[in-house]
Amino acid sequence: MKCYLVCNLDTHDPIPLPHGETVVLGRSPLTRIKDPRCSREQVELTANCKSCTVTVRQKGSNSTAAGDEELSQGQSTSLNQNGILYILKDHYPHVVKFIDDGKTDNSASSKLNSEKQDESYNMEKIKQGKKRSLSTESDSSSRKKIKSDHNHSKQRNEVSDNTGKKMKHEPNQLKRKHEKPISDNDDVECVEKKLKKMREDAAKDASIKEKHTPKRKESPKSDSVVHVSKGPALESRWTQHEKLHIYTKKGVEGRKKIASFDIDGTIITTQSGKKFPTHVGDWKIHYPEIPGRLKKLHNEGYKIVFITNQMGVERGKSKLEDMKTKFTSLTEKIPAPIQLFMSTGSGWYRKPALGMWRYLVNKVNDGVPVNIHDSFYVGDAAGRPEKWAPKKKKDFSCGDRLFALNVGIKFYTPEEFFFNEKKAPFSLPDYDPRKIKSNGDLLDPPNAKLILGKQEVVVMVGIPASGKSHFAKSYFVPKDYAYVNRDTLGTWQKCVAACDRGLKNGSSVVVDNTNPDPDSRKRYIDVAKKNKVACRCFFIPPLVAQSRHNERFRELVDKSHQAINDMIMNTAVKKMQPPNVSEGFDEVVKVNFIPMFNNPDHEKLYKIFLMEK
Known part of the structure; x- marks a missing residue:
């Protein structure tokens, strides 16, 4: 019979409690506890593998708890099989486990079997009918059993779960009438083969189950696979x-x-x-x-x-x-x-x-x-x-x-x-995506031409996530306008050069940058004048709440999207100066934000609240 203290949260490996030896635990790499309230010598544990009990003695200044009993400094109590120890009261729960190593005396074995608290698993029963438990529980049980030979074989400590996951025991106990427990005489290589076979069976079973489980599309993630259980959860x-x-x-x-x-x-x-x-x-x-x-x-x-x-x-x-x-x-x-x-x-x-x-x-x-x-x-x-x-x-x-x-x-x-207090007053965010309509006048004035019909430069003006890129790519790029964007080219100098090059090649050009002030816009007005073509400005007014919502929507539907942080957004808003024809534009057209969706799930997603404020 061997005794272990098993972390309920699986944050570290089981801690051996050798028979009759005092083990002191607290804030240390062994328990991975870093809480300053927990002493480095918080609690003393002494296991008695014959009676299947562990004596708990409080050492630290802050309380430990054994089951429902709170201990103060110097007090002692005992825990039995499956007893819960909170190294710090209400925190860091661990469970006492006594594992039969095949050499336990008859009285102890009888006690464990009668209480149905032995955690060793019958391999054949697991393979035949416990595949659900296997995928989440069996590797951990076998690994903990291997760890029980720590004092006899250093090599056994190197056996690990190749799945990279730490699992917990399943609480419904299995009788061991026909079970051959893993003992000190088992060869490590043999045990590893058993674990490998068990994992392969579990993976195969999970694959078959997933293949035959009906799915329907969700946006932006598919969370629609229904997991059916036969009753209340058997463990936490x-x-x-x-x-x-x-x-x-x-x-x-x-x-x-x-x-x-x-x-x-x-x-x-x-x-x-x-x-x-x-x-x-x-x-x-x-x-x-x-x-x-x-x-x-x-x-x-x-x-x-x-x-x-x-x-x-x-x-x-x-x-x-x-x-x-x-x-x-x-x-x-x-x-x-x-x-x-x-x-x-x-x-x-x-x-x-x-x-x-x-x-x-x-x-x-x-x-x-x-x-x-x-x-x-x-x-x-x-x-x-x-x-x-x-x-x-x-x-x-x-x-x-x-x-x-x-x-x-x-x-x-x-x-x-x-x-039952009366309802308090409240206010919703300024931007309500539920009220967005997919119709209405796109441009202001409504009679403004979207496509001029002759060579020109279109300068987009708007804060990040205002919808200007969507607008440019939806209406101008399909009409063979050369697309100029600083995010792609890197500098405004390259953007100006690309604009000039596009005009010389006979194309119209749309400049998709924020272009927040007259100086940034003048560069393209000058290029248009040099090439003797019209220069119009399409302006999306800075609605910050709407832009933040658009940004969050892009994060959810496009994993490759690089999020715009608040500092960049706030700086752009401060710099924004509405454009005017006096700057040299032939026309300034206001763009009303009207989103278009090719995917109905994206439209549903857009029309819910995505921002908390």
Whole structure:
């Protein structure tokens, strides 16, 4: 019998606890804990492999927790098989595992079998009927078994999971009547062959399943493959899809009604009272009514879902490991099964875009269709103005309300939902994409000619993402206008040379740059005059909110697009001076932004809120 401490978050390999030896754990590379509240000698563990117990003694100044028991400095307690140790109270959960190495005395073996808590798997049963468990669980079980021989063979520590993933044990226990456990006498090469065969079987099974699963097109990502489960989740686990991280607590199952909530400012707030947490443990349940209310919702048939943006991970301001620890601990304080969606970057999975909701209803709701009318979302980013209530500040964004609008579900602020307060005033962003029309006058004045009918230079004027490039490529390039663009050529000098060259070749030219001031526009007016051709200006007025929406839309539909940062956008807006015929233009034409879509899914995407403010 061998004992291990297994990280519930899979952030590090299992830690051996040799029989009768004291192991001191805390903030170290071994546990990968960097939290300054955790001492380097936080807790002492002594395993008794005969009685299958681990003695836990608190050493650090901040509390450790063993199961539901909080320890203070100097206190001791014990944990049995599958007992949970929080190295720091509410944080860094680990599970005690006793593994039969084939040489355990009869009393210990009998105890483990009777409690159904042995985690070794029957290889043949896995191959025949446990393929779903295999892809996410079996490699980890075998790897941990190999690691149990650490003290006997250095070579065994080098056996790894070739998939590059760390997996967790599956909690439903298998009886071991016909099982031959991996023992100290097993040859490492033989074990590696078994693991390889198991992974190949799992990959083949997953490929067959995907091939026969019906799909339909989604925009901008296909999140429409429905994963069907046979019942409530058997274990708590984290999974990942691109920048989306999902935590499914044990007991979660698909339901028609979704009760969804933002986290920061809604479910939790800081203990310090500051606007932003000072460390990973700086949080508490926002209102004492929350746990009971969520349990009641679950009992009423709702699936409880947390949906949160955590852009700080992508920006390097917070660590993914810390966020997982924090939110895992949070769900343990809620007496109901919870599924949590965390977007760690920009793009399709960031609210108010629909990525997290689409993934929820299409992939991880067990194939159960969601009833939009009975579902709702609660969040504090509601677009409320300054002093919407006495001493209340303006909401930092309207992202939560916009997310609910995009989904088509009811929205509540935390005060409205938990305390039945009256609805507070709010305002939506200046740009409402739902009101955009695909008809109307394209030009102002309406009788202005789009194509002059003779050689000319057209100078586009507009801030980034205003739609000028789309306009130039849609109307002038198809009419054989030479296309001049600084993003392609690099400098304005090259653009001027290209314009001159195009005119000399007998073509009309469209200059697609921002051209924000008279000096930048004069260069092309002079080239037109030198070549004795007309020079017209097509101007798209600087509607900043609209341009930011256009920019976000381009990010979502074109992965190769280089995002325009706020500094560039703000600089362009400050520099913009509306053009005038007095500069030397033959005509200045105002362009009304009317988007055109060849893809109906792109049109649907464009007409939802993509910006949070």
